[in-house]
Amino acid sequence: MANRKIFLLILLLAVSAAAALVIGPVSLTRDILWLRLSRILLGIAAGAGLASCGAVFQALLRNPLAEPYVLGVSSGAGLGAVLAVALFGYAGFLPLPAFTGGLLVIFLVYNLSRVGQKVPVQTLLLSGVVINIICSSLILFFISASGNPVLHDAMWWLLGNLQVFDSRLVLASLAAAGLGIPVFMLYSRELDAISLGEEEALHLGINIENVKTALFIIASIITAALVSACGLIGFVGLIVPHMARAIVGPKHKALIITAAILGAIFLVLSDAAARTIMKPAEIPIGIITSLLGGPFFLYLLRKTRNIKQK
Amino acid sequence: MSSMILEVKNLWAGYSNREVIKGVDFSVNRGEFIGIIGPNGAGKSTLIRALSRVLEPSQGSVSLNGKDLHKMRLSEAALITAVVPQDTLIVFEFLVRDIVSLGRIPHIRKLGKETQEDLDIVEDCLGLTKTKELADRFINELSAGERQRAIIAKALAQEPQLLMLDEPTSHLDISHQTEIFDLIKSLSRDKGLTVIAVLHDLNLASEYCDRLILMSEGKIFRQGRPEQVLDYKTIEAVYKTVVVVGKNPVSGKPSVFPVPEGQRRQ
Structure with a gap:
């Protein structure tokens, strides 16, 4: 049953990708085709990666509102890029300081939350929220205090878009998502058990601290890589896992892959919209995903509340 | 296999720098139904947490089927014990x-x-x-x-060979309580399952358990068959309240009745 649904979703992804390839403000030439293809590939990597990371974060934190950015990776990446430009006059490859910043912030958040050998998820969530706020304020401070025009580009990039200015980024994103998602799937039973609670998982013989550390590190590396490549694309990691649960249920064996495919479809279509709605101008895809995702999330919230009241 | 499934020797355990379990010794035979009772804060739940590897003990040892529990792999322990939390x-x-x-x-x-x-x-x-x-x-x-x-x-x-329950029925009404305990009792009787249950309700403990372990301030105050543990002097000493102990007319097990303050002089 779940297999059939997943197969249908893969078909839907193929159709969406084909549609995204031909939709656009200009007629198809070889260069345009290549450009759109690389955007579609980046969209698939980012959508699949963010959605599957979202599912993993929600299970590990046992919080349906968790998403890949919740522990501060995104604002860390933003701050990394902005600091490199504002303080060191860096004008090179921005994803590099961004990736470094994202990982440093995760390392900081994880260590701030550690109590002896354990990392309680409530502390982790709170440290993530606080670090997010501090980093965001610093980003705004440096952008407003410095007159460096490169920072304007950084701002644009922070809003999230799938413009490919370097094809190495597409490869790196595909590699991060492509290597990480199978690992998440290998841990699907552990994720099911941790969804019940950490002590419950421990009673089932699962070494929760090891599993948590491994999955947080992998999910953070994927998220940092994707934020560095395409900026902050909101709501994918929050909503798509919920859509996937509505389709195949909460068991992670089917959930992870379903979320990944749905995320890919969502971003490929959102990017096609971002390119065409206000042509020839382009809207940052992060704005599209938030505008589509926000109302959908409210709808989900109301729907689940109605179920609870029955 | 020896008849003993669990042996706890001089166990100390607790949180960061506060010991809650302060030197506990007891052993459990295969197929026994053990009730752990005691006032709030006596360390009942902490004991279960130390026996189920949620807490590492600071001193002492626990052996499960003759092996050191805290040196066992978690997955190996999960083949022998299962835990039912409060909720x-x-x-x-x-x-x-x-x-x-x-x-x-x-x-x-x-x-x-x-x-x-x-x-x-x-x-x-x-x-x-x-x-x-x-x-x-x-x-x-x-x-x-x-x-x-x-x-x-x-x-x-x-x-599991050993089932541990931490106040499994504290959110349930009396019919659901007896339903759950009838179920566990029948598993213990028919399948030889060993049961260790933390219980708040002294009468439930008295009716279902073969042996009671009464805890007070992190130590075992007394253990034995329900009629050996549930006498009014013991309960008053540990719970610091006034009670009367009678008998359940059907089962003959001891029953504990609280005495309201206004009626204590009689």
Whole structure:
């Protein structure tokens, strides 16, 4: 049953990708085709990666509102890029300081939350929220205090878009998502058990601290890589896992892959919209995903509340 | 196999720098139904947490089937013991059957698949706990009593030799309480399952347990058959309140009645 649904979703992804390839403000030439293809590939990597990371974060934190950015990776990446430009006059490859910043912030958040050998998820969530706020304020401070025009580009990039200015980024994103998602799937039973609670998982013989550390590190590396490549694309990691649960249920064996495919479809279509709605101008895809995702999330919230009241 | 399943020697355990369990010794024989009783803060739940590897002890030893529990791999311990907590809050919409089949995790090799045997055991446990008709409902839509039966089914799907329960019925009314304890008692009698249950309700403990361990301030105050532990002097000393101990006219087990302050002079 779940297999059939997943197969249908893969078909839907193929159709969406084909549609995204031909939709656009200009007629198809070889260069345009290549450009759109690389955007579609980046969209698939980012959508699949963010959605599957979202599912993993929600299970590990046992919080349906968790998403890949919740522990501060995104604002860390933003701050990394902005600091490199504002303080060191860096004008090179921005994803590099961004990736470094994202990982440093995760390392900081994880260590701030550690109590002896354990990392309680409530502390982790709170440290993530606080670090997010501090980093965001610093980003705004440096952008407003410095007159460096490169920072304007950084701002644009922070809003999230799938413009490919370097094809190495597409490869790196595909590699991060492509290597990480199978690992998440290998841990699907552990994720099911941790969804019940950490002590419950421990009673089932699962070494929760090891599993948590491994999955947080992998999910953070994927998220940092994707934020560095395409900026902050909101709501994918929050909503798509919920859509996937509505389709195949909460068991992670089917959930992870379903979320990944749905995320890919969502971003490929959102990017096609971002390119065409206000042509020839382009809207940052992060704005599209938030505008589509926000109302959908409210709808989900109301729907689940109605179920609870029955 | 020796008749002893669990042996606890001079166990000390607690949180960061506060010891809660302060030197506890006891042993449990196969098939016994043990009740752990005592006032709030006596260390009952902490004891269960130390026996189920949630807490590492600061001193002393626990041996399970003759092996040092805290040197065992977690997955090995999960093949022998299962734990039922007070309540399990589940955020996502898992089916009851999905939850019960999680109990098979310790038996399935990493990357392995569920076998027909695993599925059969899950069905058996649903049957034993009378949760078969709930199997295709969402766990987060059940009542507290139904949910607890499903969680017990999950614990049984682990095929444990030792089942530990931490106040499993404190959120349930008297009919659900007896239903759950009748179930556990029959498993203990018919399948030789060893049971250690933390209980608040002294009368429930008296009716169902072969042996009671009364804890006070992190130590064992007294242990023995219910009639050896539940006398008014012992209870008044440990709980610091006035009680009268009578007998359940049907079972003959001791029954503890509280005495309100206004009537204590009589």
